[in-house]
Amino acid sequence: MQRGDFTKIVLEHQGRIRTFIRMLGAAPDAVDDLAQDAFVIAYERLEMLEDIDQAGPWLRSIARNLVRNEARKSTRRRRVVNTSLTDVMLGLADEPDSDAWTEEWFAALKVCLEKLPQHGRALVDGRYQQGQNASQLADQTDMTPAAVRQALSRFRGLLRQCVETRFQQAGG
C-alpha cells in the first residue's frame, strides 16, 4: 500500500472507526484519542495492508487491540468505561462494514433530521450540538431525565427508520 493512500483511508473510515471504538465500550471523551492512536499505528504499518478494500477489517483489528490493551490497564489510567462490556464486545466476531458513513447515508440523515418534529429537533440539538446530558435538558423542559432519554432514543429510532426508507426508495 502506498503512503498516498493513507488520506483516502482516513477519509473513508474515520467515522466508522470512531463509532466502532465507542461500541467496544471506550469512554466517550477517549473515543477520538483512541481512534487517533489507531490511525497512527495504521500509518506506521501501512505497508502491511496489501488491499485497500481490506482497510476496514484491518483498522478494526488495530482498534480492537488498542481497546483490549486499555481494558488491561489500572482503573485510573484506562480509557474504557467498563471492562465487562468491553470484554463482551471484543469477544464478538468482526462484521462487514455497514452502509452507514457513506456520503449518501449522511445526506439521507441530514434530510431526515430536517423532518424531525420541532420538539425532537430541539432535544437532538441540545444533546449532540451543545453536549447537554438528559439532566440538563430536563431542566429546560418539563420532562424528567428518564423521559428525555426515552424521547432521544425514540427520535434516534425515527431517524434510523427514515434513513433506511430513503435508502430503499433510492434503491441504495
Next chain:
Amino acid sequence: MNEPTFDELLSQFLDDAIGDEDLDRLGKMIADDESLRQRYREEVQMAEALAMIAGDDRSAERFAERLDQRLEAESQKFDFLNRVLNRSGKLAERSVIRRWAPIVAGALAASIVIAFGAGLSTGLWQGRHSAPAVANAAGGQLPEPPQPAVIPQEPVDDSVAILKQVVDVVWTGTDQYEVGDSVSPREIIELESGLVQLQFFRGATLTLEGPARLEINDPDQVMLHAGQAWAQVPVPARGFTVLTSETKIVDLGTEFGVSATPGQRTEVRVFDGLVELYEPASKPDGDMLHSLETGQAVSVDVQGRSTPLLDQVTAMPSELLLREKRSQQIREGYRRWQRWSEEFRDDPRLLLYYNFESPDATTSTLRNQASDTRKLDGAVVGGAWTQGRWPQKGALDFKRPSDRVRFHVAGDFESLTLAAWVRVDGLDRMLSSLLLTDQWDNGEVHWQFDQLGQLGLSVGGAPDVKWRYTKPLVDLTQLGQWIHVASVFDGGRQTVRHYFNGQRVGDEESLQFDGRLRIGNAELGNWGRPQWQGSQAIRNFNGRMDEFILIDGALQDAEILEIYETGNPNR
C-alpha cells in the same frame, strides 16, 4: 425495586449517565441476546453520527486536524530515532523508521475539508469552523498526494489604515477597535466619546473625537457622518478627501478640522495650507465651490450655502489634546499594572514571575519577582532590552537564533499555568518558542506558536504525544501588537485550556496525562540543546516579551481575565 430494562440501560449509556453495576448488566444482556446486540450497535451508531455532524469538536475536519498534528509529532520522535540509529549504525531498523516520512502539512485536514465540504458530513448546523491546516509538518511530503494539492492562498490585506491611538473611547458601533487594528473600506468607526487617531497608509492622519461616526470609503477618502475630525495631510497624501452630507473637502497638503452636524451644517477650519470644497456628489473634475487658506473657516448648510466663520484658529487642538490624554492613559495604565504586580508577586502559587523590569540595559539576569532567592532567576543570553507595553516598562527583544532566557525550575506539579505578554513581530519559523524544556521527557511542557499563529501546548510522555493547538491567533494584521496569551494544563481534569487577550479560545480539550509535570532546564523564546535535528530544531521567537508567569496550579477564567485587564496597555 425493579431492575432497569435494556432500553433504560442503553439510553443511560448513551447519555454518559450509567454506573458500573448497570454497565455490567448491559454487557450481560448484550452477550446473551443477538437482537439486543444489534439494537446496541444501531443506537451507538446513530448517536455517534449525530455527534459528528452536530458538534464542532467531533467533526471529521477537527478529527483530521488533530490527526495531522499527531502524525507530525510522531514523525519528530522518529527523526530522533533516525539520528540515534545513524550514530549506532543499526541499519536494519532503518526500514521501520523510513515509514515515518512525515506527512505534508495539513494534507489530511485539507483533504477532509474538501471531501466533507462537498456534503459528506458538515453544514447541517450553522457556525461550523473549517479545520485550519496544521503547519507542523516536518518538511517531508507524501510521494503520491491522493487529492488535488491544496495551494494555500496568498494572504490578502485590503486594509487602508491603522488605529494609531485610542484614548478614553466608549464605542457605540458593532465594532470595537484597539490600537494597531487595521481598517478596510466599508468599515464604520462609531464612538460615543474619546479620541481615535487613524493613520492612513498613503500618509494622511485623521483624528476623530466622539461622539462621531466615520465610514472608510477607500485609501484616500472617508465619509464623516457626524462628529469632529482633524486631518494632517503630508505631501504624498495630497488629495485626501473628507465627505460630509453637505460638502466634499479635498486637502492639498495641509492641516484642517471638520465638524459635521447631521441635517444642519458642516464647519471646516484650515490651520495650515490649502483645502478645496466641492458639492458632496461632484465628480473629481467638478466645479470647486471654495478654496480655503490658513486661518480661514467656513460653515456649509444642508442647502449648500456657505457662511464664513469669524473665529481664527491657527493650531490643531487635537494633537495637544491627544498627547495629554494619551500621556495620562499611559501613566495610569502603568501605575495600575505596577500596583497589581506588587500584590501578585506574593501569590503563593507563583513559581516564576518575570516582569522584565530591568535595572539597566546591560543586565544579563532576569529577576524572578516571586522569590527572594536567586535560584529561579533567568539568564539572559543575547536579546536586547527594549521598551515594553508602556514607554516606561522594560521588555526583552528576541530576534536571533541565539537569543533566549535560560532558567531552571525544580520539582513536579499536577497542574501548570503559563501566561505571557508578547509582541509577535514575525512567525519566521515552523515553530516559535514561548517556553520549551530542553528535553521532551515524561511530563515536560512545551509551549509555542506554529507558523499559522496557532498557540500550542503539550506534555512529553503523554500517551502518544498529543498537541493541543488553538485556531490561528496571530495573523499579518496583528504583528507588532502587544497580546496576552495563556495556557493551562489542568492535571485534575487532564485537560488543556488556552486564552487570548483574557478570553478562552476554543473548547477545553482532553490531554490524557496523569503523571506529574516538570520543567527542569528550560528556555523562554528559544529551545536549548534540542536532541534531534530536522524537527524544527531552530525555534527562536521573533518578538518581544515583557511579562512571563508560571503558576503551580490551574488558573480559572476570571483569574486569567484579571491578569489581562490589569495589564492591558490600551486601557
